[in-house]
Ligand SMILES: NC(=O)C1=CN([C@@H]2O[C@H](COP(=O)(O)OP(=O)(O)OC[C@H]3O[C@@H](n4cnc5c(N)ncnc54)[C@H](OP(=O)(O)O)[C@@H]3O)[C@@H](O)[C@H]2O)[C@@H](O)CC1
């Protein structure tokens with residue numbers, strides 16, 4: 001198991017070429033946010049925008065439109081009740097898709113997940129989080145052939161892998177991943193572990209100041225934005241996971257809890273500092 005270091009992250013968060021444009025920094029689509037959990041999709045979207053995604057679209061319940069635009073005018077909106085062909089076209093247009101933050105477990109949520117799995121191609125990156133992971137486990141959905149990243153907390157991983165939390169050892173996790181077709185796994189907990197093929201990385205920063213609703217939703221947006229602009233790889237995912245906790249650690253020097261929205265606000269300055277060092 002390798003520890004993720006600042007030096008590894010500095011290699012990923014590089015200066016932008018002067019002659020570049022938004023189309024080169026990733027079209028990110030966030031699918032989630034039902035009537036109960038709109039904040040989850042919004043935090044994911046705001047994290048993606050602040051972590052540098054070129055274009056961000058949120059496919060969510062109509063009820064979230066006004067608050068999304070009031071809070072984040074940079075984001076575009078698609079009603080997740082729109083006709084299926086329009087939803088599929090939106091999915092096809094994205095470079096990186098996040099599905100799950102605040103999606104819920106209804107029949108409509110399941111339809112959106114199945115449509116995404118059916119539509120996504122091998123050249124796109126798909127990040128499956130939150131409710132979408134629970135739906136995959138509950139309905140035994142086969143995972144699609146794409147650049148796949150799973151971001152479960154320990155209970156979501158337990159549902160997916162059938163491994164009780166106490167049995168989530170490195171070798172058991174690797175065996176489960178092989179059965180799932182070797183996606184990248186971000187197993188979120190204190191000292192998060194990241195798995196890819198035979199490699200395992202560990203985060204040794206981060207504290208319980210992150211133990212608040214929305215921390216994981218925020219992480220999905222950071223991972224998506226990083227994959228969109230720095231290319232999808234294990235190094236890129238590691239850099240995103242590290243950035244999320246490193247910002248929390250900085251804030252936790254003076255704060256008991258670090259709010260997801262505060263981590264989001266600190267992203268542009270943190271990335272500038274790393275890219276200049
Ligand atoms: N503002 C918003 O809109 C927000 C919306 N959200 C959205 O809610 C949806 C449901 O997601 P969820 O994670 O809240 O619920 P679920 O999947 O049932 O898991 C919780 C269960 O797992 C257990 N558990 C064990 N180990 C654990 C661990 N390491 N980390 C965490 N939990 C652990 C835990 O144990 P217990 O609390 O019983 O001790 C409990 O039994 C999802 O779409 C998400 O995006 C939230 O992000 C909040 C902010």
Ligand SMILES: Nc1ncnc2c1ncn2[C@@H]1O[C@H](COP(=O)(O)OP(=O)(O)O)[C@@H](O)[C@H]1O
Pocket residue numbers: 130152153188189190191192205206207208209210211212213214215216217218219
């Ligand atoms: N005690 C802790 N130490 C370090 N990191 C933590 C701790 N508790 C939670 N986190 C981090 O906070 C995030 C929580 O994710 P998740 O449970 O999906 O939250 P939510 O779904 O509410 O957004 C993960 O990145 C996890 O590693």
Ligand SMILES: [Mg+2]
Pocket residue numbers: 129130153216217
């Ligand atoms: Mg979560």
